[in-house]
Amino acid sequence: MKTPLSWRAVANITRLGVKELWSLARDPAMLVLIAYTFTVSIYVAATAMPDSLHNAAIAIVDEDGSPLSARIAASFYPPYFKTPDMISLSRMDVGMDNGDYTFVLDIPPGFQRDVLAGRTAERGRHAHEPGIYRQLLHP
Numbered sequence: 001m002k003t004p005l006s007w008r009a010v011a012n013i014t015r016l017g018v019k020e021l022w023s024l025a026r027d028p029a030m031l032v033l034i035a036y037t038f039t040v041s042i043y044v045a046a047t048a049m050p051d052s053l054h055n056a057a058i059a060i061v062d063e064d065g066s067p068l069s070a071r072i073a074a075s076f077y078p079p080y081f082k083t084p085d086m087i088s089l090s091r092m093d094v095g096m097d098n099g100d101y102t103f104v105l106d107i108p109p110g111f112q113r114d115v116l117a118g119r120t121a122e123r124g125r126h127a128h129e130p131g132i133y134r135q136l137l138h139p
Contacts, residue, residue: 052080059085059101061092066112072105 024030058081062069076084087095087104095101114121 053102054079056081056102057085057100058082058103058105059087059092059095061087061089061104061106063089063109064107064111068112068115069107072107 024034055078058076060069060073060076062073073084073086084105085095085101089106092104092106096104108121111121
């Protein structure tokens with residue numbers, strides 16, 4: 001069975017703690033570094049990069065043409081997204097490669113029918129990673 005900390009051990013730990021504090025008080029470079037780390041560094045990290053998209057370019061390939069796909073297209077609105085461009089499937093890769101779009105949503109034919117029937121509706125999402133970082137860094 002372990003014995004609890006004795007008063008002698010507590011006194012020893014206290015003396016060592018006080019010794020370290022005196023050592024720190026005599027080191028101005030370390031004090032400046034600690035002050036910087038717990039103030040400026042935290043503030044800069046918290047405010048440097050936004051946590052959401054701002055005016056991200058998006059395109060939608062609507063192969064279904066249904067009211068459901070129209071409602072999905074209408075759900076992308078500012079300030080997070082620019083107004084979605086409705087494009088054809090053949091234009092999708094060109095737009096992504098050129099950096100015209102950060103995201104492209106591909107809604108396949110029969111999407112609303114599959115959703116209403118309770119079947120798993122296939123959909124395509126395409127993201128241009130450099131474009132995502134560009135949108136985050138330059139809102």
